[in-house]
Amino acid sequence: TQLLEQSPQFLSIQEGENLTVYCNSSSVFSSLQWYRQEPGEGPVLLVTVVTGGEVKKLKRLTFQFGDARKDSSLHITAAQTGDTGLYLCAGARPGNTGKLIFGQGTTLQVKP
Amino acid sequence: NAGVTQTPKFQVLKTGQSMTLQCAQDMNHEYMSWYRQDPGMGLRLIHYSVGAGITDQGEVPNGYNVSRSTTEDFPLRLLSAAPSQTSVYFCASSGRGLPNQPQHFGDGTRLSIL
Numbered sequence: 001t002q003l004l005e006q007s008p009q010f011l012s013i014q015e016g017e018n019l020t021v022y023c024n025s026s027s028v029f030s031s032l033q034w035y036r037q038e039p040g041e042g043p044v045l046l047v048t049v050v051t052g053g054e055v056k057k058l059k060r061l062t063f064q065f066g067d068a069r070k071d072s073s074l075h076i077t078a079a080q081t082g083d084t085g086l087y088l089c090a091g092a093r094p095g096n097t098g099k100l101i102f103g104q105g106t107t108l109q110v111k112p
Numbered sequence: 113n114a115g116v117t118q119t120p121k122f123q124v125l126k127t128g129q130s131m132t133l134q135c136a137q138d139m140n141h142e143y144m145s146w147y148r149q150d151p152g153m154g155l156r157l158i159h160y161s162v163g164a165g166i167t168d169q170g171e172v173p174n175g176y177n178v179s180r181s182t183t184e185d186f187p188l189r190l191l192s193a194a195p196s197q198t199s200v201y202f203c204a205s206s207g208r209g210l211p212n213q214p215q216h217f218g219d220g221t222r223l224s225i226l
Contacts, residue, residue, distance in 0.1 A: 004154075006154070009152065033214065033215075040219065040220075041219050041220075042116075042202050042204070042217025042218050042219050042220055043155070043202075043215075043217050044217070045214035045215070048214065088154060088155065090155075090215075099145070099157060099160055099170065100145075100157070100215060101157070102147075102154040102155040102156070102157075103154050104152055104153060104154040105152075105154045
């Protein structure tokens with residue numbers, strides 16, 4: 001059973017389009033992180049959201065943490081080919097155990 | 113700035129062989145973790161450690177052993193490799209203070225079991 005459900009799993013869009021990736025759970029998380037991974041490399045942190053309802057922006061990327069801290073979304077405005085990659089959400093369960101639970105990932109392909 | 117270093121980068125084993133995947137970090141991080149990444153499965157936690165001498169199981173620990181004798185090193189041992197362990201393995205470290213601390217990942221070890 002996947003504790004964090006990411007959708008969609010695959011997304012292929014044209015450059016300039018907008019997109020949203022969702023990360024949903026029935027469990028509460030003390031924080032949620034979004035990572036981006038390129039082929040042959042490890043994931044790299046994009047952002048951490050901690051407070052319910054929090055919105056963070058990173059250039060054309062907007063991250064939101066749900067009010068109940070059970071879900072999160074990543075919205076990309078005017079996607080560019082450089083946005084191509086695997087996007088992963090990861091949640092930290094309450095208790096600060098040092099463990100992260102990852103979603104299945106969303107593979108994004110942005111075509112020129 | 114080395115960060116998290118994993119060796120080897122690639123390895124092919126025969127069923128039943130044993131091997132150790134090495135992981136070292138130079139950031140004095142207390143938390144270290146091992147994940148495996150399979151298509152459509154994201155990253156699944158194998159074992160983790162919150163400090164030297166302390167380890168615990170993650171979601172998929174069977175077939176793997178770990179130890180943490182120093183802060184810097186966290187090796188992962190496969191005692192008797194099976195084809196189901198073919199995967200990409202990532203080691204990660206983070207400082208004390210989750211949930212806000214990011215995990216720093218190595219570049220992975222690509223392991224094939226024949």
